[in-house]
Amino acid sequence: MTVSRALNTPQKVSAKTTRRIRKVMEELGYQPSQVARSLVKRRTNTIGIVMPDIKNTFFNSWFRSVEDSARQFGYTTFLCNTDENPDDEMKSVRTLLSHRVDGILIVPHSEESVRYLMRAKANVVLVDRVFDSMNVDSVSTDHYYGAVKLTEHMIAQGHKRIGVLKGPGVLFPDRERYRGFGHAMKENGIEVVREHIRNCEFKESLAFDTVKEMLQAGNRPTALFSFNSLMTIGAIKAINVLGMKIPADISLVCYDAIPGNDIFTPGITHVIQPIEELGTDATKMLIRRIENPKRKATEEIFLKPKLVIRESCRKIP
C-alpha cells in the first residue's frame, strides 16, 4: 500500500494522503508489524544481551547503559541470564539467533558459545572477557592494571602478608587480576604465601568460610584482596563473625564496589571500572558492526579502571 510509504518515506507521499493515513491509523490503533517488516528487511532492530546475572550490581549497571544507548539507536534488547552456566549460555545464544537478533553482546563464560556465534557469522561483541586467539570485537577493562594499583596501595601501606580471594583462574579477568597482583608483589620483592591465595569461586559463601579459617590460622594475613564484590561480602561477614574490625584488625580492599558501597563504613578501598563506558562502547561497537557486516578487521578496546582509596586499608607501622 501507500501506507508503507507514508510511514517510511513521507516525502514521497502527498501531505494530504499522509495525514489521512495517520488519522486512520489512530482510529484503528494500527501499528506496523515489526515481525513482518523484519522478515523482508532481514533486520529485526533487536539486540541480544547474554550475561551472568542481572542481580549483580556490576552487570545491572552495565546493562542499563547498554539499554539506554541501544534504544537511542532504535534497538530493543533481549536479556538472558546465564549464571555462568555454559549450557544456559549456549541455549540463550541459540534462542537469540533463532529470533534473528541483529547482534549479540555477550559476557561469555565459555569459548564454545562464542565459537558458535562466529560460525553462525553473527555480529558479536565480547564484553569484560576476551579469549586469546579469537578474532572478535571486544570491550573490557584493564584488570591487570587495576590489580597492580590495588596491590601497590596495600604494599605502600606497609602490608606484606596479603590474602587473596580469587576465582578458579579460568576467566580472563580472574587471571589478569591475579597476574597483576603477582607482578606488584614481585616488583616489591615480597614473597607470596601459598596458603594465603585462595580460590573462592567468586562465591560469597566460600569466601566466608575461607576468610574465617584464614583469619584464625597462624601467620594470618594483615590485609585481604578480594577479586569481586560477592566474595567481599562473604569476607566482611566472616570478619564480623570473628568480632574483628576493619581496618584495625584486618585490612580489606577489593575489585568493584560492593552494594551499598556509599553508606558502608568504613569506606572500602576498591577499584572501580568505567561501567557506563563499557556499556556505551560495546553497544556502539556492535551497532557499527551491524551496519557494516563485511568489515574484516576487529577491534579490542581496553578501558582503564580507577583506584578509589578509602579507609579500609590501614597503614602498618
Added chain:
Amino acid sequence: MTVSRALNTPQKVSAKTTRRIRKVMEELGYQPSQVARSLVKRRTNTIGIVMPDIKNTFFNSWFRSVEDSARQFGYTTFLCNTDENPDDEMKSVRTLLSHRVDGILIVPHSEESVRYLMRAKANVVLVDRVFDSMNVDSVSTDHYYGAVKLTEHMIAQGHKRIGVLKGPGVLFPDRERYRGFGHAMKENGIEVVREHIRNCEFKESLAFDTVKEMLQAGNRPTALFSFNSLMTIGAIKAINVLGMKIPADISLVCYDAIPGNDIFTPGITHVIQPIEELGTDATKMLIRRIENPKRKATEEIFLKPKLVIRESCRKIP
C-alpha cells in the same frame, strides 16, 4: 517442506527422514527463523517487561525471577526501563507492541500506557501497582499491611514523633503505605505532626536534604520511616553527616531492603516483599492469559510482605 514437520511434529515424519534432516541442519548450521514462524503463527514467544529501573535492587531481583520462569515456559524477554517517565513508558509499550510480544508485564507509572494496552487488547499483567476501576490482571503486595506493621513496631518501641519520608502520593504503593501509617498512628491515639511528613519524591538526594533539615529543627522526630530504599540511603547519609548514630540518636525503619542490607550495621528494621513470588506469579498469570486470551474475568493477587526486625529502631524508655 517436510522440514517443518520434522521439527514440529516428528511423529508424522519417518524416522529416517527426520534423521537426514537433522544431519543437514547441523552441517548448514540452520536454525528455523522465529520471525517467519511468528508471522504465520501470530505468536512470537516473547514477552515485554516494562519497569522503572533495573539498577534498583528490588526490580532487578524481580526481573530475574520473571526471566527464569518465562524461559521455563519457552519465552524470551524484552526489557525496557522507564525511569518512571510516562513518555518513555509509552514509547516502550509502543515498541513492544510493534514487535508483537505475546504479552506485557508492566510496573506502570501512568494510567495512560495501561489504557493504551487495553485498547490494543494486549495481554497485560500489572505488577506492584494497580489502578482503581481498571479491569486488568495484577500482582502486587499489601503495602498497607506492611506499613501498619512497621509503624506498630515503632510505636511499640515507644516512638511517638515519627518522621515519614514518602513520595508524592500519586502511585498506589505510596498511597497505601501512607494510609497504613496513618491508620496505625490513629489506632494508637498518636497525633501526626505535619512537618514530619515529607514528600521526597522517592529520591535519595531529596531525602538527604530533608532529613538533614528535619533533624536539626526543634521538636525533631525520634524515628524515621522511609518509604523506599533510595530515600533510606539518603537518610543514612544525612544522619552520618550530622554525626548522629542509628539507633542511639535516631531510629530508622524502611520499606524494602537497602543494597548491602546484610552487611550494613546496624541492621535496618524493614519490610520485605516476596519478590520471587511477585515475579513467578506475574509471569504465570501472563502466560495463562496468553494461552487463554478470550477469558474475561480478571484476577488481582495481593501478596503479604514480611516485617524483619533488626536493630535500627531503639526502645524508648
Added chain:
DNA sequence: TTGTACGCGTTATCAG
C-alpha cells in the same frame, strides 16, 4: 504521486 506484483521463511491445508 499512487497502485501492482512479488518475495521474505515459515505453517496450514489439501492432495498425492
Added chain:
DNA sequence: CTGATAACGCGTACAA
C-alpha cells in the same frame, strides 16, 4: 508419510 500451494504483513521494484 510426503509434496504442493496459499497465506502471514510488510518492503521493493516497476508500472501506471
